[in-house]
Amino acid sequence: MNWLWAIIVGLVLGLIAKAIIPGKQKIPLWLTVVFGILGGILGNWAATGxxxxxxxxxxxxxxxxxxxxxxxxxxxxxxxxxxxxxxxRSQTR
Known part of the structure; x- marks a missing residue:
């Protein structure tokens, strides 16, 4: 069940981060979730420190x-x- 919460929190954190960053980000949703999970881990590490x-x-x-x-x-x-x-893309042309 912890992995499910990690995915949900990662999605929420990733979407909040995309909303805060100016401009349009071109990363797909699955990568937003992964980056959100990594950001949550980084934030927890900083909070512990x-x-x-x-x-x-x-x-x-x-x-x-x-x-x-x-x-x-x-x-x-x-x-x-x-x-x-x-x-x-430029290498394949």
Whole structure:
């Protein structure tokens, strides 16, 4: 059941990150989910390092770090995806 939550949270984080980043991202939905999952992991790692991963009530700081991690991963991943996809098309012509 944990993998299902990881996919759902990854989708939500990825879509939020795509909404925050200006412009249109060209990554497919499945890659948005993967990048969202990676961003969540990065945010959890940062929250643990800062000592704010477990607080009373809702872990707002951890959630903000997860969103920030997703934004970073989606932004970098979108650029990599565009360069890989663009390079592949120009080589086949």
């Amino acid at each position: 800062l000592g704010v991963n477990h607080t009373r009530g809702i872990d707002w700081i951890r959630h903000l770090l997860q969103v920030a991690g997703a934004v970073v991963i989606v932004a970098i991943g979108d650029q990599l995806w565009a360069s890989i996809r663009g390079r592949g």
